[in-house]
Amino acid sequence: MSGLVSGLDHLVLTVRDVEEAVAFYASALGLEAITFGAGRRALKIGVQKINLQTLGQETRNHACIGSGDFCLVTEAPLEDVIARLEAADIPIIEGPVEKSGARGPILSVYFNDPAGNLIEVSRYV
Known part of the structure; x- marks a missing residue:
């Protein structure tokens, strides 16, 4: 039997301040x-998309502020990602x-x- 799920539509992050996020x-x-x-x-x-919520906004889950951990994929060189983060003082x-992504080796x-919340930005090698 093949899988019932074909992709990811959205995920939800719990944050202290939605507009700050x-x-x-x-x-x-x-x-x-x-x-x-x-x-x-x-x-x-x-x-x-990434939906944003504050603590207690969604009562059906067990959300905690800052418990998110996800990986985003980029086509840009990681040097460009690093430069943008450094320019924003992040x-x-x-x-x-080097890590392992869903489709193979990645640089992250x-x-x-x-x-x-922990964010990983990766590029496939």
Whole structure:
């Protein structure tokens, strides 16, 4: 039997301040901020998005501020990613370092958003 799931539509990050997160991701990675539903905010990445919520906004999950850990893929050289992070005064926690992505070997850099979520930006080798 083949899998029932074919892709990722969106993920949700719990943050202290939604607008601070919007500004961070726009500055750090150039993500486009969008508004949906009843004024909810999200960050667009291609055909996927990252929805932003504050603690307690969603009662069906066990969210914690800063518990997110995810990997974004880039086509840009990692040197460009590093330069953008440095220009925005965002400390790099680790990298570039070799890791294993869903489709094979990747080079990655790691950093945190203002809420403490761990972000990995990777390029396939």
